[in-house]
Amino acid sequence: MEMPIPNAAIVSRKPALVAKLRAAIGAQGVIDAPEEVKAYECDALAAYRCPPLVAVLPSSTQEVAQVLRICHEMGVPVVPRGAGTSLAGGSLPTADSVILGVARMRDVLEVDYPNRTIKVQTGITNLAVTGEVEGDGFFYAPDPSSQLACAIAGNIAMNSGGAHCLKYGVTTNNLLGVTMVLPDGEIVEIGGAHMDASGLDLLGVICGSEGQLGLVTEATLRILPKPEGARPVLIGFDSNEVAGTCVSDIIKSGLIPVAIEFMDRPCIRATEDFAKAGYPDCEALLIIEVEGSEAEIDDQLARIVKIAKQHNPVEIRESTSAEESARIWLGRKSAFGAMGQLGDYMCLDGTIPVGELPYVLKRIAALASEYGLRVGNVFHAGDGNMHPLILYNANKEGDLEKCEALGADILRLCVDVGGCLTGEHGVGIEKRDLMTHQYTLDDLEAQMNVKDVFDPAWILNPAKVFPLATSASRRGQL
Amino acid sequence: MSILAVSNTTFAQQQDHLAAQIRAGNIVVPRGHGSSQIGLAAGQELNAPDALWDFDPSALTLTVSAGTPRDTIETLLRDQGQCLAFEPPHMQGLLGQSKVGNNAGTIGGMVATNASGPRRVAVGACRDFCLGVAYVDGLGRLIKNGGRVMKNVTGLDLVKLMAGSHGTLGLITEVSLKTQPIPEMTATLTIENLNEVDAVTAMSAALGTPFSVTGAAHVRADRHGAFARTLIRIEGFESSVSYRIEALQNALERFGHSTVEWDQTANADIWRAIRDVDRFHAMTGDVWRVSVKPSDAPKLVEAVQPLDVIYDWGGGRLWLLTQPNTDVRAQMTAGHATLVRASDATKQALGVFHPENALVAKISAGLREKFDPMQKFNRGMMS
Incomplete structure (x- = not known):
């Protein structure tokens, strides 16, 4: 992925910038030593790295405002960072940018059970929000798989989902208010x-x-009462189409x-070798979880099993206990780790209309064999959110580029069948240059117009989301 | 299942025609059936394209042209056992319009007003079910955003921005919506004669249980001698509903005796009446729609002293019937109030929409300037 050439004039003003930042928020929150800013050189899209000019970790909304005011006055690009778990390069710096992290802002400001809300500083991790309220029978619904590490700030920035969003929605459906620094x-x-x-x-x-x-430095989030219980059923099929x-x-x-989670054969095999969850040897596997009282769970699982039986499943494994549930989830939860054992991988996340699933899986397999790469699929089937995992060898010259080319073809396929x-x-940065496949230039112009209103100088994360050529004149790089 | 009331070509032609009119035209009022227009606007009315839709029941998604009548879509969905889960209200009765003829409301109008009813407290608002949108902006450009899939974070989310923008940012020509299965059964638990503080506490308690409450409303005693009623709705499979109603009765025991309505028609009537604010249809006075933190609601009502009030969303939404010219906002420190029904003079004087703080107003004005630089759409409607 191409990144803009760093602005040498900005880089040359580093000493003045650092001095101003230190004067504003104290030395402790301003990191400028080359060996220390290296810690901020990438997020979870680790194939791309670039240390920032400076990393700043303010401890209040007021300090964030001061930092932004200084950067704005000096024309320095700012790259916001939550916990750095983005898989898309959302917090990848440029050499002329300031990383502005919210990691030191982790306080819970208010818990309000009668109104079912929690107000937090956005550096708090996703799981810590649930941790704060679960003793009282509540939880925060969006649950991205990085929830142990990822920050609410990043969840809001990316509108994060998770395995349970089929029922509870994604971040946007659970966010009520924000304090934001322009x-x-x-x-x-x-x-x-x-x-x-x-x-x-x-x-x-x-x-x-x-x-x-x-x-976004503070957020008011919707919390929900925890269900009485939850249990999954595992169903194996001999074809993706039937599943x-x-x-x-x-x-x-x-x-x-x-x-409703879906795993295909390559993924089932890798997982079995790695985690030995005892999954059936089959083409496709569904894990479907329902919630409610014991009796409600029994009733819903019975309905699911009845539907599944009309499709000649090769195996149905209904959980009747916590141990069985854990065993069913074990493989799914180890899937990414299992694929990681086979080599480096790139995780895509295009979404498709649910009905296109069999065709898309078939096409992905065909594309993978054209490129000579292996792809495993494990994803949220209920809402069509695919997660093809492309295996490659980072040490082999040209393999990353080949993997990216296959990834781009798969994402174009998702768009072509009516998805995104x-x-x-x-x-x-990961899908930035594919945006023109999903949107016309007018569509992108309308989106960039919104940024023009909030950020007329285009200093916030300027090299992301929009193809570089499309945003060049706004970034002053025509 | 694709059902084409007009052909795709005709739709594209209509869309192009609208774009051309906007490029050439003066001030435009995007119009569906005008059944939920609450703001003041004047100009040349432009109708959204006619009925055209593509419905995939197995994916729970529907793409529909904005001019499609709501009742057409509601029938289409019902035939497949599905619905618009956010329960969009019909405002005609409240606004004193006849419901006959070409006035059933359109899908475009529903989205432009983010119309959401009692189930919003559990499942989200209209905007939460909007997956994609196409609109013509103030420069006559046809813009698309979002798509027709359930999860989509590709680029900035203009879908939510268009939902509830009351036609001030562009003319919506097409939307994609998420549908949901109609619940197999509904039951409503009623507690009579609670004061309004206790009623909100009871509704909060109900919404805080794990029993998936999908409606929580409170109405005052009426002139026919009925007691004040606090209403809690449970929906789902029959076995679930009976279990949860019983569990809920136990959980709410401290608020007094409760009864349960099991009759399906009666349940539909109860919640339709809350949704469409039936109670105020024949009563004179201004009508305000207020959005507050539920626990703040009784205090606000106490301060405003309205002629009547309906609490929905567990107290998070209030319908207030007031003496003409009462400024509800004068009593508010948080949340917002929309003046839904009043004389034009009162609407002029008090403003239909809640004033925004200076910074938010600046951002909103900036967005309108970008979407509609020549101020062609619903000028002055929201600001």
């Missing part, structure tokens, strides 16, 4: 503890804006499982 240092409050927008739905466009519009049809039938029946480039990871 690129010029102004602090704005949007939304609150009430449920809808008063005027234009600014919260809706801020969520998922990938750090393009402002820095896909079974997913459709379950959804049509009126059941709303919390999760990314369901939950975000565009970042």
